Every structure is written in structure tokens, then in C-alpha cells.
Amino acid sequence: MPGVLRHDTEIGNLFIVGEENFLTALYFEHELGKLNFSLACTEGKSLPLLEEAARQLDQYLAGRRKYFTLPLKPEGTPFLQKVWHYLLSLPYGELTSYREIAFRMGNPRSYRAVALACQKNPLPIFIPCHRVVRSDGKIGGYKGGVEVKSRLIALELKNRT
Template identity: 45%
Template sequence: MKYTYFIETELGTIGISETDGSITELFLTKNRQKTTGGSQTPMLKEAEKQITEYLSGQRREFDLPLAAEGTAFQKSVWAALRKIPYGETRSYKQIAEMIGNPNASRAVGMANNKNPLLIVTPCHRVIGADGKLVGYAAGLAIKERLLKLERANKEEKTDAR
């Protein structure tokens, strides 16, 4: 059975869905009137905790069972995205090379666009070859905020050493 729970964050309302003990969707919603609460299972409670920790700069990696639906190609791209280190970025071409298909930059972009697990599968860490921010389902302003959050916390941790 599918359960969805909504949380309020500084980014806006985030919806988290779970099916059979795995997180299947994480999305930002613009319709605040119809997105309060929901059914919160223990897994959704843990996902909320980890997302809150991430947004406050206390978490760099997620430890959640994920079960996003997609093609084999999309899943390979999403797995590669989860390998991009916190606070770093990669180009679409670099992701294509990571999955062993160096000519698939456009297809990588399309897979990014279909990513159902925003933030947890960090498609916000993928940028244009020229270093510019391009495309993000939640909007470029959110992408920029996530990248700034990660850079600030990465530098903070590095400076503390």
C-alpha cells in the first residue's frame, strides 16, 4: 500500500511517498491547501528526520531504502547521481561517462528530469558543461539553494579539521 506524508520546510512543502517499506517519491509541491499531514508510517517518519537533518546541514548522505520506478537506463543514471559527493557537482556528460555511455548526455538529462526522488537522489548536483545551473524539476532557485547549502556545510566541516 502507498502512503504519502507532507512536511513543511524552508524549501516549501515536501511530499514523501512510501510503498512496502521503501521510499518511492520525494517531491516539492506547490499546492499547499491540499498537502497537510497524511499517513505517517515509521519509514516516512525516518525519511522526514533525514530530510530535516539534511536541510539543517547535519546530514550529508541518506540511509533510506529506495524503490523508484523507472527504466533500467533511468535507474542507472539515478544510481550514478547518488555517487556524486556532497557539495560537488558533475556535468551531464560526466554522468553519461559514469554509466559507461559517454554519448548519452541528453538521455541523462531526460532521466534527471524524471527523477522521482528529489534531494535523496541528488539531481540538483548535475550542471551544464559550462558550469551553469540548468534544469531542475523544483526550479533553479531551489537547485541553487541546495547547492549553496551543501557547499557551505562542506566548507564548514573542512575548515573545522
């Protein structure tokens, strides 16, 4: 059974989900209805990996960490996995577009599918889909909300040197 750690941060309550050896999901508080298991049954099951994930998140949000060193195991189709793997290669503080990712992955017309893959990212922040914006430079959507995405982008732009 997975463990869940509720973690209060400056961007709201986050729920980090994982097994003993890897993280599987991160939920924002407004997403709790999407959880597939009883939070009451699993919250409080302390796993060292969840505590480490919370520690690294705090460091990231304080501008002291640029990369996470956590084992991730997001579930998804091969295409989703390919997009999420690409997102992990995006440098801290650099933005790209859905269209650019589609182009770099060899299918320029798949930018909507790339946007959907970002929307389905089960590990936002850890897999940095917040670094992806629309081709016109506008923020676009985000699981945590546009305000949170804007804050994450501003944090990285401020601390990227």
C-alpha cells in the first residue's frame, strides 16, 4: 500500500505519494478527489523517501535546490513516459513550449498531445512541466493553478544563476 505525506508549503498543501523505493504522485490539495485510495488509511504511514521528498521540496521552494535526486515512477503510456522523460531534461530556469517539445521529439504536430501529457503529469514540480508554456509565451494551464505555475517560474528565473 502506498504511503502519503501531507506537506504544508508556501504554495499550499501538497500530498506526496510513494512506495518504499519510489515516488508515484504529488497532489495539490484541490486534487484530493482524484486520489484512488483512502487518505485516512495511508496518511501517517511514514516512509523515509516521502520525508526526503518533502525536504527537497522545501529546499527547492527556498531557492536552494535546482534538481531533485529522488527515484520517480510515474505511470502512463509509452508516449506519456517519453514526454515526462524529456521534461526531466529541461534545465532549471529555462522555459520551452509544447510545440518545441513536440518538434524535438520528432513529431511537430503532436504539440496538443504534449500539452495533455503535461496535464497528466502525476509528479508535478518533480517532473518540471511548469517549465512548459504556450508558443505565444503565455503561461498556459497547470495542475496547481496558473498562480502556482507563475510562482514556480518566477522562483527559477530569479535563482537560475
